[in-house]
Amino acid sequence: MPCPTTCTQPTPAQAHCSVCHHTFGGVTGFDSHRRDxxxxxxxxxxxxxxxxxxxxxxxxxxxxxxxxxxxxxED
Structure with missing residues (x-):
């Protein structure tokens, strides 16, 4: 499913969830928001x-x- 136009497009260092459409500062944050x-x-x-x-x-x-x-x- 394509992202809505309100999604924040991630930089290469960020991670975007294609399920809830939240963008995270990195993979660790993305991983921690998913459980089971x-x-x-x-x-x-x-x-x-x-x-x-x-x-x-x-x-x-x-x-x-x-x-x-x-x-x-400053020197």
């Missing part, structure tokens, strides 16, 4: 949606590492 052949609501799994893509929230440690990596220092 059934789609689970990503919101009930703790995912957050940004720009039409469901993503697992970062842990506090991961968020701190990300912030350190993306801090620009």
């Amino acid at each position: 052949g059934t789609c689970l609501d990503p919101a009930t799994l703790g995912f957050v949606q940004r720009d039409g893509v469901w993503r697992a929230p970062m842990s506090d440690d991961a968020r701190e590492r990300f912030a350190r990596l993306n801090t620009h220092t």
